[in-house]
Amino acid sequence: MSVYTQLTDDQFATFCQRFGVSFARAIPITQGIKNSNWFIQTTDDVDGAHSYVFTLFEERPPEDIEKMAVILNQLDGKLPVAAPLSLVDSAEKCYVIRYDNKAITLVPCLAGSHPQQTTQAMCHEIGASLAVLHETLQQLQPAEEYGVPLYPWSEVRDREKQFMPADEAKLMSDIWQSYTDLPLATLPKGLCHLDMFADNTLWNLSLNNSQKGEAHLTGLLDFTEVSVEHYVMDIAITINDFCTTWGMAEQGESVNFDRSKMAAFLQGYESKRMLGEDEKRALPVMLAKAAVIFWLLRLNVIHYNRTEGRTGDNIMVKNPDLMKRLAAYHWSHVEKAQNTVFVLLAINNKIEKPIAGVFSSITQAEQTCDSLGNSSDFIIKEYTLDQLV
Numbered sequence: 001m002s003v004y005t006q007l008t009d010d011q012f013a014t015f016c017q018r019f020g021v022s023f024a025r026a027i028p029i030t031q032g033i034k035n036s037n038w039f040i041q042t043t044d045d046v047d048g049a050h051s052y053v054f055t056l057f058e059e060r061p062p063e064d065i066e067k068m069a070v071i072l073n074q075l076d077g078k079l080p081v082a083a084p085l086s087l088v089d090s091a092e093k094c095y096v097i098r099y100d101n102k103a104i105t106l107v108p109c110l111a112g113s114h115p116q117q118t119t120q121a122m123c124h125e126i127g128a129s130l131a132v133l134h135e136t137l138q139q140l141q142p143a144e145e146y147g148v149p150l151y152p153w154s155e156v157r158d159r160e161k162q163f164m165p166a167d168e169a170k171l172m173s174d175i176w177q178s179y180t181d182l183p184l185a186t187l188p189k190g191l192c193h194l195d196m197f198a199d200n201t202l203w204n205l206s207l208n209n210s211q212k213g214e215a216h217l218t219g220l221l222d223f224t225e226v227s228v229e230h231y232v233m234d235i236a237i238t239i240n241d242f243c244t245t246w247g248m249a250e251q252g253e254s255v256n257f258d259r260s261k262m263a264a265f266l267q268g269y270e271s272k273r274m275l276g277e278d279e280k281r282a283l284p285v286m287l288a289k290a291a292v293i294f295w296l297l298r299l300n301v302i303h304y305n306r307t308e309g310r311t312g313d314n315i316m317v318k319n320p321d322l323m324k325r326l327a328a329y330h331w332s333h334v335e336k337a338q339n340t341v342f343v344l345l346a347i348n349n350k351i352e353k354p355i356a357g358v359f360s361s362i363t364q365a366e367q368t369c370d371s372l373g374n375s376s377d378f379i380i381k382e383y384t385l386d387q388l389v
């Protein structure tokens with residue numbers, strides 16, 4: 001459980017009253033690693049129900065949380081989000097109480113639960129939802145004024161690399177370099193969620209729905225990281241969690257990435273926002289870079305818990321090694337693709353004729369094939385570079 005700050009019932013009652021809510025009981029929430037969260041029962045709730053979630057933001061300054069509240073109110077009605085209540089005692093529209101220089105918000109409690117596993121249909125739905133989020137937030141301009149600054153991950157990388165075995169440090173450097181070589185200046189950007197993990201989503205997962213493959217999204221949570229980033233990075237972050245089955249320590253910490261789930265995700269995303277060719281080409285490296293960022297994020301959480309003396313059973317830490325393994329998996333695909341060429345051969349009377357072209361991607365080979373006329377006159381064959389020598 002992660003509740004870092006303790007509040008008394010009297011404090012809860014006073015804070016809730018400022019949002020026009022009559023407090024009865026606060027129940028600590030056992031998930032999440034960044035903030036302190038409680039379910040709030042009101043005096044009108046019956047049978048142990050709770051209508052609201054009370055969050056005390058431990059890291060982000062109150063100004064960032066005000067921006068987040070605007071973003072959530074923009075998405076309200078388009079996606080299942082919990083938009084913060086506004087204060088009833090403030091003349092101006094204000095969604096945040098400041099306590100000890102930390103922000104407090106009260107949001108409606110959404111139905112549903114976190115999925116233990118995902119299906120292709122769920123990946124399709126979360127893909128479509130992420131695209132709606134990207135499109136909807138384009139209405140908030142200039143975008144930089146609504147997003148929080150990106151975390152300085154290169155500083156965490158430089159600190160952590162000193163303590164890594166050489167092969168891990170090389171993996172991280174190779175991925176980082178490949179990311180830097182992408183056409184970053186021209187890839188589409190905008191406000192992104194940047195932490196859309198399955199445990200930040202809620203679904204109506206009744207046994208019946210799961211069996212029939214009819215689970216539907218009921219909640220998107222945790223908008224504290226919303227920043228201006230490349231859309232394809234947000235896509236990569238979300239794919240990495242939704243399309244991976246994470247093994248527990250006793251199962252050898254296996255990491256199984258499911259490419260058919262990724263295809264379903266991309267189909268869902270493109271049902272709402274088409275991806276550019278440059279975004280598709282960047283995706284394999286972005287998947288690796290996104291895994292590196294969360295590998296670093298988890299090492300960073302361990303670092304801060306240690307330096308701030310946070311210990312005990314109520315502190316939740318996620319395993320950095322799982323993200324390292326996912327980064328290595330994606331990187332092996334990038335390296336394989338870098339060593340692969342696609343050869344376009346002309347066929348005449350079932351005989352493969354001299355080469356019509358050699359391409360670094362199958363898409364380029366297919367496009368050339370289409371432009372040359374009857375595609376049944378051509379065949380595309382895949383070779384690794386050493387096969388061509």
Ligand SMILES: Nc1ncnc2c1ncn2[C@@H]1O[C@H](COP(=O)(O)OP(=O)(O)OP(=O)(O)O)[C@@H](O)[C@H]1O
Nearest residue numbers: 029031032033034035037053082108109110199222
């Ligand atoms: N509006 C809501 N409705 C229902 N449950 C919620 C709501 N907001 C938060 N929760 C529950 O509280 C948990 C923690 O919230 P959240 O994900 O914001 O945690 P955090 O510590 O802020 O961030 P992180 O999960 O990234 O560490 C969620 O996983 C969810 O179970």
Ligand SMILES: N[C@@H](CCO)C(=O)O
Nearest residue numbers: 195197294297298318
């Ligand atoms: N989603 C993050 C946790 C905090 O944002 C992770 O899985 O490491």
